Amino acid sequence: MKTLQIAFRNIFRNARRSLMTVLAISVSAVSVLLFGGFIFAIMYGMQTSIVQNIGHLHVYQKGYFDFGSGSPGAYGVSRYEEIIGAIKEDPQLKPLVQVVTPTLNVYGIAGNFEAEASKTFLGQGVVPSDGERMKNWDDYKLGERRHHKESGLSDADTEGGVVGIGMARMLQLCDKLQAENCKCNGAEKAVKVVEASTRAASASPPEIQPAEQPLPQSATQPELQPAQASADGGGEDFSTLAELDIQAKAGEKPDPRPKLEILAATVGGAPNVVSLYVNKAVNQGVKEMDDSFIKMHLSLAQRLLYGRGEKKVSGIVVQLKHTRDIPVARARLARFFSDRHLDLEIRDFRELSPMYGQVISMFGSIFTFISIIMGVIVLFTIVNTMSMSVMERVNEIGTVRALGVQRRGVLRQFLMEGCLLGTLGATIGVGAAVTVALAINAGAVTWIPPNNVEPVPLTILIFENAFLLPGTLVALVVLAVVSSFLPARKASRMAIVDALRHV
């Protein structure tokens, strides 16, 4: 009834003081919302980036996650194509799943023998078309703000690959790849044909082919089987293996792309070498990764690790349509494997990318800290404003109490005023925050968020989270009411005669 009306009029009684209070609340709302929106942009951006690269769930042979990186071949998943097919056709998983694809991790040494440079590498074999489809994942509708570059891989190019910028630099590939931010140390070394290749060339001169010639097929690629390696080259060094590879390829058409010879130990422990044609150098974001990463076609990685033996993969990547489906999909996959007596384990992207959790946790802590600071400012501002209001209206409080208003009526009156101040401030703050966020989102400001390698537009995602905006609004109003409680309680407990005597 009159409580709201009187409260509304009272907050305009000292307009300047109320304005300052409302502004303090508004600034708090703007700060919390903008920072919250920024954190959600980081969180969703990071998650999108991670999920686009590694999916939501990884299926491994049991033990791979803990021990597999020391011996990736030993923890390979057999009959992975059957498993992938069954996952794709599972009636419960089918509606949840966007991409199911194999992946194979390999470790070894990559060498550019033209430049006499070699480097240990961390490699990943993928199905390029699946990788491209994974890049389309955009659960948080960030797509219009982000643009993906070509991956540099294709299903047809089974010997092509991409390397990290650092890797390209160390292997003297920058000029040939014309990669951005990639500069080799001085001019690339003149092509130095090793003696072995000279011998091979003199024995059988290579036929020069135009660059447009089709890429060499994997079927033509010689491979060293463990047994063969131990017999033919088991005691040789890396250059001897390369020499053998060059000899084998002496009659082939040359590929214009820079070539790396990559060496890895096969499942049996013997060394194996394959050639990789580098299509592109891509920044990996983290220097350690950038200096050692090679991404290649799955079949090439399999040839390197398994030779002609049974082809396995180190994991099966499952990308879901929505992140929220992880628990359901994970539970279903666990039952799926258990029913089929498959000794597989499931890990989600948070376990595979612990940095995601760390970054979210860090920003969450900062957000909490800022929110608390803002809350304390609002609390003290409102306590001050309401206390002043009570002090100025002591006589009025005595009058209404004498007229018959109960203690709780006075309490309600001042709480209502605090609530109105909070509502006004929070509403104005929300409006201002939305305006600023829209302006920032429409602007061309870019930055490089954690786990990203390319700059992305600075984005404030206020509406994407269902709780941020209403939560801030409600929290500020509740805080305003709570802040008003002490002054209101003091007002309601005044002795009527003392209040009436007050001048």
Added chain:
Amino acid sequence: MDLSENNGYAVRMTEVSKSYLMGKVEVPALLGITLEIPRKKFNVIIGPSGSGKTTLLNLIGCIDAPTTGRMEVCGQDIAALTDDRRSDFRARNIGFIFQNFNLIPVLSAYENVEYPLLLTKTPGRERKDLTLRMLEAVGLGAHKHHRPNELSGGQRQRVAIARALVKGPELVLADEPTANLDSKTGLSIIGLMHEMQTSNHTTFIFSSHDRQVMEQAEAVFEIRDGRLVEPHEPPRGSQS
């Protein structure tokens, strides 16, 4: 509330004392007051400053409690009421007119007069009729939308009188209602209150040392040093 058994007295006090603590010192304000104030009369409490008039009115108005003694207001034993019940009792039975008018500054004249009716939950149409009628009765029908700061002292006190009477209380208490008014305005206010008391058959109790008020009184109670002086006849010119 049934006042039929009240023997015609609006207020009955028996050996009522009131003292205040000033730090650790107990200061007596009223000492053993025993009195009976008749209903539907124009009663005046007189006495010099600091004699205890306001304290007595506060006790009668149920906004303060006696230290000792027993008192009934409109037949109700006040000591038996909780704070909330006492508030309700005031809202229904007692009207206040203050020396400083004490209007709610953010409300218009109409809203100030309407306020007590909201506390008694009077229905909307009846509330509006009563409010307008009371504003007309005090001659402020044309000023109903004015805020207190847009009214003169006399007009404010008229609004206060309308506010005190609009709910038809058993008892109206006025603490020196003319003290802040010039003599001409004070006289008109006294006249208005007397007129309203007569037409509404309400018990009025004033505290005053204004001779104009005393001349209008039907019963005079004199307080001196916290004690009731023997009742005496109203001064010359009073109505009985």
